[in-house]
Amino acid sequence: xxxxFVLVEHRRGEIRDISFEMLWKADELCRKLSLHLTAVLIGWxxxxxxxxxAGRVDKIxxxxxxxxxxxxxxxxxxxxxxxxxEYQPFLTFIGQTSWGLDLSPCLAVKTGFPLxxxxxxxxxxxxxxxAIRQRYGGKVFTQVSLKKSAGYLMNIRPGxxxxxxxxxxxxxxxxxxxxxxxxxxxxxxxxxxxxxxGEIDVAQAEFxxxxxxxxxxxxxxxxxxxxxxxxxxxxxxxxxxxxxxWLPKYHQVGTSGKSVKPKVYLALGISGAFQHLAGISGAGTxxxxxxxxxxxxxxxxxxxxxxDLFKIIPALMETLxxx
Amino acid sequence: xxxxxxxxxxxxxxxxxxxIDEKKKDIDKAxxxxxxxxxxxxxxxxxVLIKEQLGGTVTxxxxxxxxxxxxxxxxLAIGADKALRIxxxxxxxxxxxxxxxLAQVIKRFAFDLVLTGVQSEDDNQAMVGIMMAEHLGLxxxxxxxxxxxxxxxxxxxxxxxxxxxxxxTIKLPALLTxxxxxxxxxxxxxxxxxxxxxKGVEKISLEGLxxxxxxxxxxxxxxxxxxxxxTEGAEMIAGDxxxxxxxxxxxxxxxxxxx
Numbered sequence: 001x002x003x004x005f006v007l008v009e010h011r012r013g014e015i016r017d018i019s020f021e022m023l024w025k026a027d028e029l030c031r032k033l034s035l036h037l038t039a040v041l042i043g044w045x046x047x048x049x050x051x052x053x054a055g056r057v058d059k060i061x062x063x064x065x066x067x068x069x070x071x072x073x074x075x076x077x078x079x080x081x082x083x084x085x086e087y088q089p090f091l092t093f094i095g096q097t098s099w100g101l102d103l104s105p106c107l108a109v110k111t112g113f114p115l116x117x118x119x120x121x122x123x124x125x126x127x128x129x130x131a132i133r134q135r136y137g138g139k140v141f142t143q144v145s146l147k148k149s150a151g152y153l154m155n156i157r158p159g160x161x162x163x164x165x166x167x168x169x170x171x172x173x174x175x176x177x178x179x180x181x182x183x184x185x186x187x188x189x190x191x192x193x194x195x196x197x198g199e200i201d202v203a204q205a206e207f208x209x210x211x212x213x214x215x216x217x218x219x220x221x222x223x224x225x226x227x228x229x230x231x232x233x234x235x236x237x238x239x240x241x242x243x244x245x246w247l248p249k250y251h252q253v254g255t256s257g258k259s260v261k262p263k264v265y266l267a268l269g270i271s272g273a274f275q276h277l278a279g280i281s282g283a284g285t286x287x288x289x290x291x292x293x294x295x296x297x298x299x300x301x302x303x304x305x306x307x308d309l310f311k312i313i314p315a316l317m318e319t320l321x322x323x
Numbered sequence: 324x325x326x327x328x329x330x331x332x333x334x335x336x337x338x339x340x341x342x343i344d345e346k347k348k349d350i351d352k353a354x355x356x357x358x359x360x361x362x363x364x365x366x367x368x369x370x371v372l373i374k375e376q377l378g379g380t381v382t383x384x385x386x387x388x389x390x391x392x393x394x395x396x397x398x399l400a401i402g403a404d405k406a407l408r409i410x411x412x413x414x415x416x417x418x419x420x421x422x423x424x425l426a427q428v429i430k431r432f433a434f435d436l437v438l439t440g441v442q443s444e445d446d447n448q449a450m451v452g453i454m455m456a457e458h459l460g461l462x463x464x465x466x467x468x469x470x471x472x473x474x475x476x477x478x479x480x481x482x483x484x485x486x487x488x489x490x491x492t493i494k495l496p497a498l499l500t501x502x503x504x505x506x507x508x509x510x511x512x513x514x515x516x517x518x519x520x521x522k523g524v525e526k527i528s529l530e531g532l533x534x535x536x537x538x539x540x541x542x543x544x545x546x547x548x549x550x551x552x553x554t555e556g557a558e559m560i561a562g563d564x565x566x567x568x569x570x571x572x573x574x575x576x577x578x579x580x581x582x
Contacts, residue, residue: 011487073453073464096449097483098465098466098482098483098484098489101441101449101465101466102453102465102466102481105422105449105451105452106453106457106463108419108450108542109422109454109458114419114542114543115450115542116543117449117450118449130546133447134447135445135446136334136336136350136444136445136447137337137444139336140341140343140350140548140551141548141549141551142545142547142549143545143546143547143548144543144545144546146542146543147541186462186493187462187463187464187491187492187493187494188491189489189491190478190490191490192487193487193489193490194486194487195482195488197486213337231581239503239504240503242504243503243504244507245504249486252486256482256484256486257486258485258486263580264574264575264578264580271338284578285574285578287571287574288557290338291338292337292339292340293340294341294550294551298556298559299551300556301557302557303559303560303571304558304559304560307564312564312571315565315567316568316571316572318565318568319568320572
């Protein structure tokens, strides 16, 4: 039977949310297209993860080997390629994560399958596979069709689908032995390092004033700092500010920084790259000030001001000082 | 250490009001300013930093028309020794096709390292670099935030999610996709770019690379492009700055973060 493969992403003994989000979408497509849903679990001593997948898929293909303990695209590519050759899945879902960025493009070349990355949605109509994705940093949407092929690879953007269980499935576990030896990997895992620790914890703050690229120059940063101080808020920022070394990494909000859950998130000059928006999904109220009315941040903000922040910040300071 | 860096010239679209063009397959680029893809600024800087430390050469490559040579001149000014432009002619290539072409050209060179940006600002696909590695049979890593060359291998750091990094070692030659923030790209003056332009750019055409039509046929085709509805979702606060300020402070009070 034709099937959809979902590569289960896990790290330090936990299945990552993206895996469940991909299962949700795969389940929807499987019901619509009468396909079989197969989770692929690669690793070492992954037994404890199986119960989290039970009932959510028709089948779990488990490949366990000590050398698969840590993610390694050289090895994962070989394993997935063997499974794909054997089971011929119609679609294979992989997360648009650090893993997926290193794995899917080389797997696409290896299998010869077309790859659509960073997919927000997948459409299948009359056997034509299409993806909805974004270009220009989320400012425009595109519908992309994939070249006719025996199979397709899709990298799914985290946060695009719900993570809860949809349909009920039997969840048969199949332990797979590899048909060929794994190659000697060229990359070796050494260790994980926490890069986000620092003297303040934006993840715990109740009120964040967060600054982005729109602040323009380093000397303008004092405007945001003064505003945060006057409002009694903690200062946070988006990636470009940390890339420029204007603030230490522990201020950074987003996928690679911290996920935050303040009562109020006041975003100054932040356009809203999806990696940033993923980090503020837990915020109570988002107020965004950005001079570009089409900035993606306005799609998730509760309140928006499409105006130059250099006009609004002084007005805020003046109102604060006069009251 | 001989290093190849792939760079791309892209339209600058941040805080720019974009419109869809007549064919509905792309944005209208007529009024846009072009820049070097931000990730590539970090990739070329990293290559030149390694060269300055260990010696060797840096070759910058782009795929594009004559105007795109602007980013190669920038690379030369930063410290690249050689620049190469592959002219695609009238052929429209997708990410897969670009990876085939670049790999076919890079094959001709002896190198220790190939660097690309994690992704381009325009297409946001993040696939060309790692696809190229597979065509070339190279070791690879994505989203790299630190490189330390140690003889025939490199100690690298890759950015994961949630403030977590992964340290690993990788055998050379390798292809690494470079994340923003890995270094602080140097400033280059207009004069510096003009001076560097004297080094010249070598041109290569697609014909003669030995690639078939099938090799270059797109795996993904943009069927349509559309703008999201303007300021969808948010309740917009209008008015002059003092009024907007008052309204923001009112909301802060209402949400319990201001007394």
